[in-house]
Amino acid sequence: MTVKALRVIPGGLAGMNAAGPSGLLEELYEKHAAAVYGRCRYLLRNDAEAKDALQDVFVKVLRALPEFREAASPSTWVLRIATHHCLNVMRSRKALWREQLLAVARERRQETEPPDRRELVRMLLAAAPEEAQEVAVMYFVDELTQAEIAQELSRSLPTVRKRLREFLECARAALKEALPDVMLPEGDDL
Amino acid sequence: MNLDLGGPGPGCSAMRVRRLAAGELSGAEMERTVAHVAGCARCAATQREMALEQEQLRRDVPFPQFAAGVAEKLAHRPRQTFVARWAPLAAAAGLALIAGVQVLRVPDDSGIRSKGAASAQIFVQDGRGIHELGLAPVSEGARLLVSLHPAGRKNVSVVLVEPGETSVIYAGAAVNGPLPQAFEWTGSKAATLRIVFADRPIDPAKPPRDADVIELPLHR
Incomplete structure (x- = not known):
């Protein structure tokens, strides 16, 4: 046995990346992974699912690198991917939100x-x-203005307003039972 | 009770604070944001939250774990064995399995074995980033990492076979996932990566008869 034909790099993939010419994945991790992980933990409320979602999101980012590089705001773009991914995961679950809402009402x-x-x-x-x-996550969590959301989603401003109104109407209906005294703002007030 | 659900405030935006931290703002927008954040309690709270997110990430998902997970998912195709994945590709390329992947089962004397077939993948890092190698040539300077799926097999040996020489890359417990070490192949023409899975310790020079053997070709 000889070892002429290969050079071992300690540290596996981490070693590969650190030794790599671009360190792209490490750069993505340093700049965007914390926000993505925070978003995944916020929306999924489960650390194991959030870790899994974090990796899924960056797989999507790596598969769409040209779009990522062309994005006016890479941070906004990556967080949109994360939000979209987590919302899909949430939809695939059973509707637990009613129970969670009632629990909030009891605690309150x-x-x-x-x-x-x-x-x-x-x-x-x-x-x-x-x-x-x-649209609701971009407005209430990311605190983008309606104009910024319209630009980011390539939608008209009236469409964004309509989506926010829809969210508030549904939210009001959902709160009626659990928190009847809580009043949400009107769509026109936003 | 009126409840404010939040949203952008006058000059306040969590996303703008994130973009500032990521170096995505410039010119007047950056100056305006810096000046605003310096005197804004709400934006300061966003910055504190971002710092906590960083701590949480480094504690829960350190970079090596993150990189390994992403690389594995990049190449992951569920419910298919290694052969099932690569045979159609090899056939489509007119290469048949002689240029693709061969999984050989050394005959088992007992003839009884219920475990599914073990498989393996090679990830490569080159100018295109990290991806599964497949049938593509290995570029000079590329780093290779083998990821194992032992399917219950307890031991593995990973050996690089070249004309006239053989190098052991790994021999020991069959890890599920990437090996702890990557390697750079410095050969000039072609080689074979031979991966042997077995239930007992393996002598790379003499694989046991009931082993699963996977041969992955490397070429320039």
Whole structure:
């Protein structure tokens, strides 16, 4: 046996990447993985699923590198992929959101405090139509303006407004039972 | 009770704070954002949240684990064996299996074995990034990493066979997933990566009779 024909690189793939010419995956990790992981944990509420989703999202990113590189805002683009992926995972689950909402209502009666707004947005997403879900995350979580959302989704401003109104209408209907005293803003107030 | 669900505020946007941190803002937009963030409690809270996200990521999914998982998923095709994946490709390329992959089962004297076939993949990092090697030539300087799917087999040996020389890359417990070490093939023409799975410790020079043997061709 000889070892003339190969050079061993310690560290497996990590070693490969660190030794690589571009270090692309490492750069993606450093710049975007934390936000993506945060988004996955927020939407999925399960660490194991979030870790899996994190890797799935970056597989999608690597398979669409030209789009990623052409994106006006890579951060926005990557988070959109993450949101879209997690919303799909959430849709494939049983509708647990009603139970979660009732649990929030029970806890709130004990604590007499307003529910956490981001938690509420997350639970109410499931009550909204598919297209309204992504717009709601971009507006209420990423805090993009309606004009920025329209540009990012290549939709008109009236369409974005319509989707936000749809989300709020569905959210109101969902809250009626669990939190009847909570009033949400009107679509025109946003 | 009126509840504010959030949304962008006057000058406030979580995404703009993220874009600032990622170096995606420039010119007047960057200056405006820097000035705003410096005096904004809400944006400062976003920055704190981002710092916590970084800590959480590094604690839960350190880079080596992340990279290995992404590489494996990049090449993953569920519910198909290695042969099932590559045979049609080899046939389509007019190469038949002599230029593709051969999985050989050394006859088992007992004739009884219930485990599914073990398989393996080679990932390569070259100018195109990290991807599954397939039947493509190996470029100079490319790094190779073998990922194993032992299907219950306990031991494995991975050996690079070239005319006149053989090099052991790995011999030991059959890990499920990437090997701990990548390697660079410095040969000039062709070689074969021979992967032997067995239930007992393997002498790479003399595989046991009931082993699963996978041969993966490498060429320039």
